[in-house]
Amino acid sequence: MKYLPIAASFACILAAAPAALAQAAPAYNPPKTSWGAPDLQGIFSSASLTSMSRPAGATGLIISDEEAAKLFNKNIYTRVAKEEAALSPAELLKDANPDRAYNRFWMDPGADLGKIDGKYRSSWIVEPANGQIPYIDSPTTVRSSIASSEDEYADLPSEGPESRSVAERCIWLGSSAGPVLSNIMYNNNHQIVQTPDHVMILGEMVHDVRIISLKGVRNPSNIAKWGGDSIGHYEGNTLVVETINVEPRQNSLISPKGKVTERFTRVADGQILYEYTVEDPTKYTQAWKGQMPLNASPGLYEYACHEGNYSMFNLLSGARAYEREGRKNGARKAIFAGVAEAE
Numbered sequence: 001m002k003y004l005p006i007a008a009s010f011a012c013i014l015a016a017a018p019a020a021l022a023q024a025a026p027a028y029n030p031p032k033t034s035w036g037a038p039d040l041q042g043i044f045s046s047a048s049l050t051s052m053s054r055p056a057g058a059t060g061l062i063i064s065d066e067e068a069a070k071l072f073n074k075n076i077y078t079r080v081a082k083e084e085a086a087l088s089p090a091e092l093l094k095d096a097n098p099d100r101a102y103n104r105f106w107m108d109p110g111a112d113l114g115k116i117d118g119k120y121r122s123s124w125i126v127e128p129a130n131g132q133i134p135y136i137d138s139p140t141t142v143r144s145s146i147a148s149s150e151d152e153y154a155d156l157p158s159e160g161p162e163s164r165s166v167a168e169r170c171i172w173l174g175s176s177a178g179p180v181l182s183n184i185m186y187n188n189n190h191q192i193v194q195t196p197d198h199v200m201i202l203g204e205m206v207h208d209v210r211i212i213s214l215k216g217v218r219n220p221s222n223i224a225k226w227g228g229d230s231i232g233h234y235e236g237n238t239l240v241v242e243t244i245n246v247e248p249r250q251n252s253l254i255s256p257k258g259k260v261t262e263r264f265t266r267v268a269d270g271q272i273l274y275e276y277t278v279e280d281p282t283k284y285t286q287a288w289k290g291q292m293p294l295n296a297s298p299g300l301y302e303y304a305c306h307e308g309n310y311s312m313f314n315l316l317s318g319a320r321a322y323e324r325e326g327r328k329n330g331a332r333k334a335i336f337a338g339v340a341e342a343e
Contacts, residue, residue: 030266035196038237044294047110047188049075054123054131068113068120080104108186127289134285158319170305172226176203177210179243179260180276239264254280270296
């Protein structure tokens with residue numbers, strides 16, 4: 001008789017189990033294209049105050065709401081917004097600060113830190129565990145070799161347009177269409193279009209375009225491409241893209257010997273989980289990985305990079321003025337819209 005309560009309890013557990021299982025959320029079943037591939041098409045935004053690398057002070061990859069609030073308040077975009085909100089338009093102009101050429105009004109980086117599975121992320125990098133890109137030669141070391149201190153940046157030569165960066169010349173930005181996709185101060189939208197043989201990723205910034213072949217055939221190895229030579233295939237509901245041979249002038253995250261593997265998985269009607277692995281023994285001490293959500297966006301903005309753009313003319317004119325005064329383009333402090341980045 002003493003075993004009856006135990007048996008009765010066990011029977012109750014078994015009776016309750018089907019109800020508990022029935023309450024579990026069903027696995028998401030993404031839509032399919034007319035030819036049976038997982039449908040990833042649409043316009044998605046990577047806008048977020050979470051950065052690729054983990055900021056100083058973050059305790060780990062997944063952070064609490066309280067820690068996310070602290071990182072939010074320390075974020076450079078948040079600090080710029082607070083500073084400029086206290087200034088009138090006349091005061092913004094009066095200080096004649098050239099770093100305010102990109103004042104906060106024109107920035108659209110996102111309103112909060114990013115989340116994956118409903119939890120805040122301090123960085124998109126998940127490996128290494130410290131959330132940092134594992135450079136063989138750190139950018140700080142390279143930068144300080146051409147600038148007078150680690151908190152200064154050396155300007156590029158200004159002999160002509162060709163000596164400036166490809167982004168300034170409206171040729172390619174890189175983080176817009178990748179590889180790797182990232183998030184920046186504005187124009188964070190990406191459009192994905194699929195056909196049975198190809199996938200296109202259009203980046204809003206500088207209207208960069210990548211064409212990914214699903215046929216498994218690469219271009220000749222001696223022809224480097226903007227955005228790299230990308231081939232893709234489907235693994236279940238995931239598009240897997242392997243990219244090599246990126247045009248060297250793109251200032252990519254990989255050298256001609258490197259490879260980026262990206263995975264695009266629609267995890268909800270309005271979200272794609274974007275994952276990537278960067279492998280390049282010439283640049284990094286190890287392979288490194290990241291994850292980032294791409295959230296549904298209402299549309300793309302036109303990016304008219306050249307039309308009405310006086311920046312290149314003004315930049316080169318400024319360099320000529322420096323020459324007439326016997327000055328040189330040198331290092332400048334790490335200032336962003338009036339606020340010191342390193343603070």
